[in-house]
Amino acid sequence: DAKTTQPNSMESNEEEPVHLPCNHSTISGTDYIHWYRQLPSQGPEYVIHGLTSNVNNRMASLAIAEDRKSSTLILHRATLRDAAVYYCILANYGQNFVFGPGTRLSVLP
Amino acid sequence: DAGVTQSPTHLIKTRGQQVTLRCSPKSGHDTVSWYQQALGQGPQFIFQYYEEEERQRGNFPDRFSGHQFPNYSSELNVNALLLGDSALYLCASSLTGLGVYEQYFGPGTRLTVT
Numbered sequence: 001d002a003k004t005t006q007p008n009s010m011e012s013n014e015e016e017p018v019h020l021p022c023n024h025s026t027i028s029g030t031d032y033i034h035w036y037r038q039l040p041s042q043g044p045e046y047v048i049h050g051l052t053s054n055v056n057n058r059m060a061s062l063a064i065a066e067d068r069k070s071s072t073l074i075l076h077r078a079t080l081r082d083a084a085v086y087y088c089i090l091a092n093y094g095q096n097f098v099f100g101p102g103t104r105l106s107v108l109p
Numbered sequence: 110d111a112g113v114t115q116s117p118t119h120l121i122k123t124r125g126q127q128v129t130l131r132c133s134p135k136s137g138h139d140t141v142s143w144y145q146q147a148l149g150q151g152p153q154f155i156f157q158y159y160e161e162e163e164r165q166r167g168n169f170p171d172r173f174s175g176h177q178f179p180n181y182s183s184e185l186n187v188n189a190l191l192l193g194d195s196a197l198y199l200c201a202s203s204l205t206g207l208g209v210y211e212q213y214f215g216p217g218t219r220l221t222v223t
């Protein structure tokens with residue numbers, strides 16, 4: 001399975017943008033980049049996914065490098081509710097997810 | 110629309126016993142995956158069920174088995190429990206054939222083995 005590398009932890013101030021990086025140098029051409037987050041005492045929840053182009057949705061934006069070897073999840077205005085562990089996952093369509101340890105995001109008021 | 114539901118919420122078992130965990134997928138979903146999440150770690154894939162068959166399996170021993178019913182709900186069975194089986198067990202559902210592989214996770218079942 002393709003692997004990703006993320007920082008163990010990051011901190012942000014409330015209402016400021018947050019850029020969460022993910023490196024995936026061994027990504028294959030058919031791997032989708034998925035981002036999930038896990039709030040305390042909950043199961044992971046879908047944030048965003050993409051293949052080659054940058055993506056936006058109501059929760060976040062996903063910026064994908066031109067060579068696809070890295071990506072960045074962007075939270076435009078962090079709130080206290082965004083404090084969670086963020087997972088960057090590579091998977092082909094239908095393939096099971098391989099979770100790493102993720103990035104623990106702390107949001108300071 | 111109810112999301113993914115799991116039962117029970119918490120469970121305490123003794124080493125050597127057997128346990129059954131249950132999962133109801135999100136309405137309209139036909140595929141169920143199970144994950145084990147140890148404290149402080151990311152979820153680890155156990156197996157996936159589709160059309161009542163095990164379609165994919167992670168690196169877990171045969172003590173871990175599952176079943177999917179015609180209504181797409183699923184069970185995870187663990188035999189001969191070990192202390193190391195203590196974890197949060199997550200169920201995720203998805204729709205095969207949609208073209209997008211988005212998984213919806215339940216809140217999990219916290220299993221403690223003593």
